[in-house]
Amino acid sequence: MRFSITQVAKLSGVSARMLRHYDAIGLLPPGSVAANGYRWYGRAELLRLHRILVLRRLGLGLTRITEILSEQADEATALRGHLAELTDERRRLDRIIATVEETIADLDGARIPDPERFFAALREDRAAIRNSLEESFGDAGLAAFDAAGAAQEGLTTADYEHAAAQGAALFRRLAEVSRKTAPEEPEALDAVAEHYASLRAYWQPTPEAYAALGQLYLTDPRQRAMAEQADPDLPAWLAAALPAYARHRLG
Known part of the structure; x- marks a missing residue:
């Protein structure tokens, strides 16, 4: 029996x-x-078409199906390879989904319900931070703070929310590295490089100033609190990791 197209x-x-x-x-x-x-x-x-349709439903492309059928390759072996690829892709998508979910949570947590009160508190915090920098770094600390303040002029509520979400994500990544890596190791230095880059958007610290900044995560309540939200042990790790980065990557 034969059939037309x-x-x-x-x-x-x-x-x-x-x-x-x-x-x-x-x-x-x-x-x-x-x-x-x-x-x-x-x-x-018709039997060959049935095999094609089965392989297509399992997600194989036409090129790979052509290879399998032309070589009369073992379909089970081919599908095991395809399964491994799908598993890797699922892991990749799971990581992306987790990152998106964390970003949404960070943005939700950074919402500013009362901007007027927020900016009033921000002015108070800036005064306290300015004093803390002066105590730690002297005139250089004041100059760095004033330069950072000038760079932040005109930022909106949404800008601060976005910056807070980015900061939370950064501390979370640093915390993950800190749990498995000593401050002097290359992987730790690579992670701290992201912290250094985020800081340079508002301040160009010398190696000495950046190294000293690590101590603020132990001595300044605000800086310590931000780090502790990611991991209670992160402030101590940063206090060692920032000087290590200054020595190995900046000095």
Whole structure:
């Protein structure tokens, strides 16, 4: 028994156009072609089409299916390889989903319900931070603080919310590294590089100033609290990691 391309399309749900494409790429040639150009398919071609459809439903591309069928490769082996690829992709997507969920949580947690009160508190905090920097760094600390303040002029409530969310994510990444890596190790220095880069948006610290900044995570209540939200042990790790970064990457 043989079937026309129209009949095969109706039986399989594969359009005649796609069947012609399968023929063109050598995936499913018809059993015979009449003088008038009509394609005819027999039992062997229908069985091959069934294999194609199974592999397509499992997510394999046409190129890979062509290789499997032309080589008469073991489908189970091919599918195990495909399963490994899918598993890797699932892990990648899981990581992306987790990052998106964390970002949403960070943004929700950074919402400022009362901007007027927020900016009033911010002015008070800045005065306290300025005094703390003066005690730690002297005139250089005051100059750095004033330069950072000038860079932040004109920031909106949304800008502060975004910065807070970014900061929370940064401390979370640093905390993850701190749990498995000593401050002097290259992986730790790579992680601290992100902290240094975020700071340079508002301040260009000398190696000495950046090293000293690490102590603020122990002595300044505000800086310590931000780090402790990510991990209670993070302030002590930062106090060692920032000087290590200054020595190895800045000095």
